[in-house]
Amino acid sequence: MKLNTLLRHVREGAKNVFRNGWMSFASMGSIVVSLFVLGVFMLLALNVNKLADQFDSQVQISVFLQTGTNQSKIEEVERLIGRVPEVKKVTFISKEEGLNRLRESLDEDARSALDGYEKEDNPLPDAYDVELFDPQQVAYVAKQIKAINETDASKPILGVKYGQGTVEKLFRITNAVRNIGLVIVAGLAVMAMFLISTTIKMTILARRREIGIMKLVGATNNFIRWPFFIEGVLIGAGGSAITTALLLYGYSKLIKTAQYDLGLMLIQLAELKEVGWMVGGTLLILGTLLGIWGSVVSVRKYLKV
């Protein structure tokens, strides 16, 4: 194809977008609505994922030992915990280390309250931090660690802590949000495809006459198809560009509001530059593909060139 012809198709495609103002507006609108909801769910899913990752990395099991457990026992229990297949890493935290950690976690003013609890007076037990391969198995592993007491007459383990209940509930919620999001997004994508193909079908029907004349004066089939293809691309890309702009602008506002007005410092939203490219890129590619798909399907079905 000559460059001039390609430019002609682009020009015609663009002109057609404006000539069929309302139809183009309607199909762009359908893309914007569908992709916007899709984008919202993408952002939601990304944030939920981020949240889940944060929990994942925070989830570990603390195992406390009876005070006065001797060195060989400490090593034996460590070995036994390490033997549980789901366990990734066991770190021994001596009571001195525990005290240091506690001190660091406090404000400077409050630190003095710990003075006088060093050495012999340290009330903390020795402990292990247990990391898991899969944090979702935390409850099961905790049970197994507790079971070590049953085979050992000295009952060396004082307690096992992992934020019982809370962690499991959070995992259930994040999983549910992820799954529901996926289902809704898939449904909306199908709906958007349907709307776009219907729109292109209507623009083709509206231009039957033009197509007939083109055929009559000897236009090749490809020549007839190209402007529709370009039109689909323009509508798809235009619609998704609008969506991306709206969505990311709204999201940047939301981040600011969440941080400064609501003070939701605990729930750290994913940053714009973290998710912007991914969401924007996905929507642009998806929107353009939807436009192409819509035009290709309708052209094949209704042009019969």
Add this chain to the structure above:
Amino acid sequence: MIEMHDIWKTYPDGTSALQGVSVVIDRNEFVYVVGPSGAGKSTFMKLIYREEVPTKGQLSVNGFNIGKLKQRKIPYVRRNIGVVFQDFRLLPKLSVFENVAFAMEVIESPKRLIRKRTMEVLDLVGLKHKAASLPAQLSGGEQQRVAIARAIVNNPSVIVADEPTGNLDPETSWGIMKLLEEINFRGTTIVMATHNKEIVNSLRKRVIAIERGMIVRDEQRGEYGYEA
């Protein structure tokens, strides 16, 4: 130029439009196709520009075997045939110039040639001064002139005109006939289906009469032969 040999055309609904038509139309002829409505005139015309395919028989136009033409070759055959209709078939949103230039754009002519040639044919049909107008701003006769300009802009060897004066008053019709005669004079074959008795009987040309799907009369400088 156009050769039909024992052409039959039966439509999918069983209507038999042409039944064993054989005819030869030579280069540079001017032919009227006459006959009652529904006799097969339109089918005869449509076969020439490959809107329809014969059910049986041999048809060649400009040396192309129309019956066996591959789908992707059709556009190239049509580029050598100009078609004019009773209802003009102009694109309402395009200007006169654009309507004519369209036919050249479609075959990917260079831009400068498009400009030059379009103005040339608009001049020939006497509408150079209306190049920027929209079809709706023109009279019926002027619209038909635009349609004719579009049909000839690519220098086809044949013009197929299906009742080109059907929607026009007598005076305007004469203008259109003058134009077609001029185009014929310049070397283009013209096949024109018509119901216009005055024109056929005054501007004497070859007449092919079709009735019930068969050629019943074929005369040089013939008459219309039916009551108007």
